[in-house]
Amino acid sequence: MEEKVKKIQQEVDSFLVKSKDDLEAFRLKFISKKGQLMSLFDDLKLASVEEKKKLGKTLNDLKQLAENRFKSLQESIENTTSSDRETMDLSLPVIPNKTGNLHPLNLTRYRIIEIFERLGFNVSDGPEIEDDWHNFTALNFPENHPAREMQDTFFIEKNPDVLLRTHTSNVQVRLMKNQKPPIRSIMPGRVYRNEAISARAHCFFHQVEGLYIDKNVGFSDLKQTLYHFAKEMFGKDTKIRLRPSYFPFTEPSAEIDISCLICHGKGCNVCKYSGWVEIAGSGMVHPNVLRNGGIDPEEFTGFAFGMGIERITMLRYSINDLRLFSENDVRFLRQFKSVV
Numbered sequence: 001m002e003e004k005v006k007k008i009q010q011e012v013d014s015f016l017v018k019s020k021d022d023l024e025a026f027r028l029k030f031i032s033k034k035g036q037l038m039s040l041f042d043d044l045k046l047a048s049v050e051e052k053k054k055l056g057k058t059l060n061d062l063k064q065l066a067e068n069r070f071k072s073l074q075e076s077i078e079n080t081t082s083s084d085r086e087t088m089d090l091s092l093p094v095i096p097n098k099t100g101n102l103h104p105l106n107l108t109r110y111r112i113i114e115i116f117e118r119l120g121f122n123v124s125d126g127p128e129i130e131d132d133w134h135n136f137t138a139l140n141f142p143e144n145h146p147a148r149e150m151q152d153t154f155f156i157e158k159n160p161d162v163l164l165r166t167h168t169s170n171v172q173v174r175l176m177k178n179q180k181p182p183i184r185s186i187m188p189g190r191v192y193r194n195e196a197i198s199a200r201a202h203c204f205f206h207q208v209e210g211l212y213i214d215k216n217v218g219f220s221d222l223k224q225t226l227y228h229f230a231k232e233m234f235g236k237d238t239k240i241r242l243r244p245s246y247f248p249f250t251e252p253s254a255e256i257d258i259s260c261l262i263c264h265g266k267g268c269n270v271c272k273y274s275g276w277v278e279i280a281g282s283g284m285v286h287p288n289v290l291r292n293g294g295i296d297p298e299e300f301t302g303f304a305f306g307m308g309i310e311r312i313t314m315l316r317y318s319i320n321d322l323r324l325f326s327e328n329d330v331r332f333l334r335q336f337k338s339v340v
């Protein structure tokens with residue numbers, strides 16, 4: 001017993017305390033009710049009356065010693081921590097906090113929305129997992145159209161068909177069913193096509209659909225709206241060109257090109273030496289599509305367009321490989337300031 005007391009006394013004296021954690025270790029060992037020192041008091045109960053007198057005093061002294069040492073250690077630890085604080089220079093500039101930035105595709109999407117909102121378009125949404133009716137049949141796709149083939153479309157189920165939408169045009173008929181004209185809406189979102197991944201194609205990409213239905217909407221409205229968009233998006237000197245095209249759900253249909261931003265029409269490899277770059281498909285909504293949406297084509301007309309967000313972003317920032325958008329390489333992503 002006496003030896004134990006001596007050993008603990010030495011330990012109390014020599015226990016190294018340099019941090020708050022050390023201090024807590026000291027407390028647990030020598031002060032706490034379950035610590036080593038307190039367990040000696042339990043042993044005392046077994047001793048004879050004679051021994052109790054002698055040892056009792058020694059133990060009480062030891063307990064006092066431990067408590068005093070704990071107090072002084074506690075004080076010195078607190079002093080060093082607060083003096084550390086005093087040596088901190090609060091006038092130093094703050095270390096910049098690296099928050100992320102918006103993805104370039106989102107920057108473009110927000111800019112597109114901003115431009116069309118000013119023209120009175122609202123923003124609508126539709127499902128990416130779609131049925132045959134909304135993606136194809138209601139849009140006047142003939143039975144044997146190649147887009148309905150497995151090679152071009154990702155089918156989830158067959159008969160009845162469930163698929164990943166191949167374009168944002170699937171939202172058109174949903175909107176017509178749910179709203180009465182005038183309808184003036186853009187529909188951004190992700191679309192899927194069964195294509196080999198390369199610098200120019202990916203199995204998923206993004207589009208923005210546009211739909212305007214009202215009385216007396218004409219082809220000139222379509223042209224003027226997209227001309228306005230091109231100037232807002234790419235600068236006031238941008239020109240547009242409409243090329244006759246074919247889509248089952250528009251008649252007449254046109255492909256929209258803008259003058260090449262890289263060579264300004266002189267010819268370069270981005271525009272394949274034509275001076276023009278395609279940015280959208282468009283046309284007047286086919287009467288069958290209006291009917292499928294519950295709208296009388298004798299009373300209302302409308303135009304629709306669909307553009308690729310990747311394509312516009314690539315032109316906007318001179319990006320030459322589509323795969324960069326989905327590789328999540330921060331060296332690429334960090335280059336875009338979060339300003340729409």
Ligand code: PHE
Nearest residue numbers: 167169281282283304305306
């Ligand atoms: N959905 C067509 C496509 O993906 C684009 C388009 C939309 C064309 C609306 C005309 C009208 O290619």
